[in-house]
């Protein structure tokens with residue numbers, strides 16, 4: 717066998733042997749897409765105060781606003797886009813307020829007052845059984 721044939725033969729073997737690994741890696745990425753609903757708490761927790769903060773949920777930090785009786789739940793990533801403080805929900809003004817530098821966001825997560833310039837990330841949210849579930853929008 718010539719040297720060039722040997723190198724081609726070994727190269728083909730490496731590709732063939734790594735193909736199942738590459739396919740497995742691709743398919744595992746497909747199954748872990750971010751389109752899945754994630755549980756962030758219970759409807760009982762949400763109903764206590766009308767808001768539920770899950771800082772370490774599987775979907776990341778989530779603040780859900782509403783109750784299990786609400787037609788639409790609101791859910792945002794409460795990490796302020798200015799410098800990363802955690803915003804709080806103000807029911808009287810229906811806004812998210814940042815305690816650090818005063819940024820204000822609407823219920824849709826959009827900036828109403830700076831210094832933040834970018835909107836909060838939002839999630840779709842719903843009640844499923846006794847769980848509050850969210851998924852990125």
Ligand code: FES
Pocket residue numbers: 796797798799800801814815816817818819830831832
């Ligand atoms: S960190 Fe929220 S306004 Fe600065």
